[in-house]
Each structure stands twice: as structure tokens, then as C-alpha cells.
Amino acid sequence: MDTMITKRMVPVASQFLNDVLAGLQAEPKFLSSKYFYDEKGDQIFQQIMEMKEYYLTNSEMEILQEQSAKLATLISLDGDAFDLIELGAGDATKSIHLLKALLQAQLNFTYLPIDISAHVIADLEDNLPKKLPDLQIEGLNGDYFKMLEKAKAISNRRKVVLFMGANIGNMDLAEAENFCRDLREELSPNDLLIIGFDLKKNPQQILAAYNDPTGITRSFNLNLLNRINRELDGDFNISNFDHYASYDPETGACKSYLISLNDQRVNIGDETIHFNKNEHIYMEISQKYSLEDIDALASKTGFTPMNRFFDRQEYFVDAVWKVD
Ligand code: AVJ
Numbered sequence: 669m670d671t672m673i674t675k676r677m678v679p680v681a682s683q684f685l686n687d688v689l690a691g692l693q694a695e696p697k698f699l700s701s702k703y704f705y706d707e708k709g710d711q712i713f714q715q716i717m718e719m720k721e722y723y724l725t726n727s728e729m730e731i732l733q734e735q736s737a738k739l740a741t742l743i744s745l746d747g748d749a750f751d752l753i754e755l756g757a758g759d760a761t762k763s764i765h766l767l768k769a770l771l772q773a774q775l776n777f778t779y780l781p782i783d784i785s786a787h788v789i790a791d792l793e794d795n796l797p798k799k800l801p802d803l804q805i806e807g808l809n810g811d812y813f814k815m816l817e818k819a820k821a822i823s824n825r826r827k828v829v830l831f832m833g834a835n836i837g838n839m840d841l842a843e844a845e846n847f848c849r850d851l852r853e854e855l856s857p858n859d860l861l862i863i864g865f866d867l868k869k870n871p872q873q874i875l876a877a878y879n880d881p882t883g884i885t886r887s888f889n890l891n892l893l894n895r896i897n898r899e900l901d902g903d904f905n906i907s908n909f910d911h912y913a914s915y916d917p918e919t920g921a922c923k924s925y926l927i928s929l930n931d932q933r934v935n936i937g938d939e940t941i942h943f944n945k946n947e948h949i950y951m952e953i954s955q956k957y958s959l960e961d962i963d964a965l966a967s968k969t970g971f972t973p974m975n976r977f978f979d980r981q982e983y984f985v986d987a988v989w990k991v992d
Pocket of ligand 1: 716724833834835837838877878885888952954
């Protein structure tokens, strides 16, 4: 069992249980996509990124592969030393291109990857120095905001924050606004934020990325029910649920649901949850943005848009914002 302690001093496992029960006892029911990523969920997400319908990864990869030198120039400002902080660094397969460009430009910086997963941080500290011997790296394992505090305690150098992968898409517009405002509070004037957004585009193309015919995304959603069975003593019968994805071009909200295929009861530990036939569980939002939406988000939350980096097809943008 995980013994990590959260901010409110609730063990992670019971935080998971509390969130699951609160979501499934609510009307309408919901679960949080942040719980998708157990070991199995990580594996399925890898498969999603390899799907031909899932254009996001290739688009942002192209931006980093082809425009990292330009990004590095922009980041360096007047050449002073800085800390490059990455939120949710993962395996850094995209950011490694930027790290290379920054080293090539002989800039004085330390890379501070932040990730909630201890083994992600251990792997990065192991592997990156082998690939980039000159890299100064200091991994921070924990909650984004607590680790940002820690990063500020380590040095008072200018901060450049990377938040890529369209991870902001997993927040609805109000949550994204709060997140950016909270992030702004941790930063100082002239600090930078480089933030990846998936852009509004042909609705068919967006929907296809979240509704693949082979059912990989379906199993990604259903895996959370399996995880509840495994970790919280649940008895979901997975074959009694189906995946439903939707995209609303008016709001840019791409949402996924699990639909109960019949009237059923599910036990989770000591609790019993009732599902009506055709009742839905709201599982995930992947919010899409227009360029106007992105600029509006920046100015509402204390940032000024500085520059934008697109892939050739303009499916995706990495926006560079400066703290006001
Ligand atoms: C990791 C949040 C960027 O929303 O596109 C992929 C997760 N969900 N397919 C996304 C996801 C279903 C992904 N992000």
C-alpha cells in the first residue's frame, strides 16, 4: 500500500477511496481522470499516444523537434541563469529536445522536473544525465504547488515553467483559470510559462482521437473501474459498462463517459452504489482552445502572451507567456 501523505494528511489510498465514493454518490455521477494513471493506465496511455487518430503527441513532438532552437533563444531573454521547471515531466521525450537546444546555446540553467510519481523522477535522474552529460538536474517528487515552493527555496533564479502535453485540457475552463492564477501566484515578473494547448479543429478529427475503433480509449476509461476493483475492493463487472465520447464544437469540451448498460449494484468496500440502466459516469474532459481563448486565459490570470509555436498542420500550440 502507498504510504505517501497528502496535504490534508490523508493517506493517498483513502483519498482515492473518498474521491471515488464522493463521485459515485453524486448526482450525476463522476470520477476523476487523474486516477487513470496506475501502472496499467500508464501502459494504455502509451498505446493511445501511438494511435494514428491521436494526433496530439506527434504534433507537439514536431514543435519540440523542429523549433527548440527558437524556443531556447526566446527563453534565454538576456542570457541570465534560470531554473527550468517542468510540471508532469513524464519521460521527458518531448522536453529533451528543448534541453538539448538550451545546452547547445550554453545557457546556465538547472532542470527541475516535477512529477507526482517517484519512479518517474528516479528514472529521469538516472537516464537524462546519460543522454545529456552537461545537464544539471534536480528532480522533485510530489504535488506541483508544493514542489514549486521547494524550487523557489532552492534558488531565486528566474523561473521558466513548462506545462506541456495539453495536460491543462483535463481541467474545465473554470479550473484552468484557477490553476493559471495559482501558478501565477508562485511566480515573479519576467518568469515564463510555456504551456501546450490542443486547438479547436474539425470536430470529427477531435472526436476520432477519443473514440478509436479498436477500443483503446474505451479500455483506458474502463481501467479506472478495474483499478477500483483492485485497490478499493470493488466488484464492477466491466462488461456492464460502455464508453461514450462526445465533442461540443461550441464550447470546445471533449468529454468521455461510461454508460451503465443495465440496472445494477456495485460494491466498493462497505458501500453499495446503484446504477440505473443508461446512467452515465462523467470520466474526463479534454478541453480544446481557440487562439483567442488562450490569450484570454493568459490575460485573465496575470500573464502576457509572448509567442506561439505551432506544428505544420496547426493542430497544437505551445504558447509562451510572460508573468505581468
Ligand atoms: C494526457 C490529458 C493530454 O486529454 O488528450 C487521451 C489524456 N484521454 N485520451 C488528453 C487522454 C483520452 C490526454 N491528456
